[in-house]
Structure formats: structure tokens, C-alpha cells
Amino acid sequence: MAQNTKSTPSQRMQFEKQKHKEEMIQQVISFALMILFTLVAFGMVIFDVNSYFIIPTLLLLAVVQVVFQLYYFMHLKNKGHDMPMLMIYGGIAVGTLTIITFTSIIWW
DSSP states (O other): OOOOOOOOHHHHHHHHHHHHHHHHHHHHHHHHHHHHHHHHHHHHHHTTOOHHHHHHHHHHHHHHHHHHIIIIISOTTSTTOHHHHHHHHHHHHHHHHHHHHHHHHHHO
């Protein structure tokens, strides 16, 4: 006998509730990590860490926070966000190439 593959409204509601709970947990964890990264950045500046170490570290922490913002708080990790992601990556590529171009022009 074949099993019934259709779910009842109660099962669907339970599934959605679990999915929302998992998403909320991910958002809280990423928020806590962003606060931690911000405190680390402020701590390095306050304690006057060597600038050869602090600048790349601050830039890395900033990039990680941008990724957290985009993927978790802007929900770009979800299905159906292919076009916005393409536009964002395209903008990042154009911005990076622009910075490299102007930096090269200034140095040479």
C-alpha cells in the first residue's frame, strides 16, 4: 500500500514553525558574532595595536560582517534571490576593478 505523501495542515504548520525557529537561531548567532567582531575591532584600536596588523584585521572583520548582513539579515541565502546576488557581486567586481585601476594610475 502506498503511503500518503501529502501533509496535513498541522504538519505543515509544525514544519514552518521549526524552519522559522532555526532561522531565528541563525540570526541571533550571527548578530552575536557581529557584536563580538565590533568589540574586537574597538579593542584593537583602543589598545593601539600595531597598524600593520590592525588594518588588514579590521578590513577582514568588516568583510565578514558585510557577508553576515547580506546572507542572514537581507535573506540572500534563501532561494529566489539569484538576481539580487548577481547585481551585488557585479557591483563588488566593478568597485574592485575601479579601485585597482585608480590605484594603479596614481602609483605609475
